[in-house]
Amino acid sequence: xxxxxxxxxQELIHPVNAQFFKKYHxxxxxxxxxVTENGKTTTMRIVGVEVNGKEYLLPSFDPQTGKVIxxxxxxxxxxxxxxxxxNIKGYDDYKQAERDRKLFYPxxxxxx
Numbered sequence: 827x828x829x830x831x832x833x834x835x836q837e838l839i840h841p842v843n844a845q846f847f848k849k850y851h852x853x854x855x856x857x858x859x860x861v862t863e864n865g866k867t868t869t870m871r872i873v874g875v876e877v878n879g880k881e882y883l884l885p886s887f888d889p890q891t892g893k894v895i896x897x898x899x900x901x902x903x904x905x906x907x908x909x910x911x912x913n914i915k916g917y918d919d920y921k922q923a924e925r926d927r928k929l930f931y932p933x934x935x936x937x938x
Contacts, residue, residue: 836929839922840915843883844930846908847872850885851934859889868894869935874923877902880916881923882909 838844847870854860854869861868871887875898884905886895895901908914917923 838926838929839917840926842913842915843926844934846913847883847885847930848934854887854889857889859892861887861892872927872931873898873901874920874927875902877909877916880918881920882914882916883923883927884914 851869868887869889870885871894872883873886874881875884876882882902882905884901886901887893888895888904895904905914909916917926
């Protein structure tokens with residue numbers, strides 16, 4: 827895996843997160859489990875959640891159920907193995923997380 831990923835000439839703080847979401851999105855699309863409502867297709871529905879002083883970006887869309895997980899405790903439990911394994915990295919604050927999300931999201935799903 828590359829150490830650095832440039833998006834729109836800007837370097838991501840945590841490229842591993844972009845890689846995680848790209849794989850997540852692609853897996854949902856490939857499996858045919860994306861949900862379309864009101865003309866919008868959902869494959870990830872990224873939310874920011876604070877865990878132990880770090881801000882994590884997590885996919886709240888569950889392709890198994892086709893629903894969004896709104897209970898953040900359940901969401902953290904679901905992705906804690908990925909956090910512990912380093913597949914999802916935490917940010918120092920919301921602004922850093924949102925900056926990376928704004929850079930990688932359009933590259934994954936296309937301009938929104």
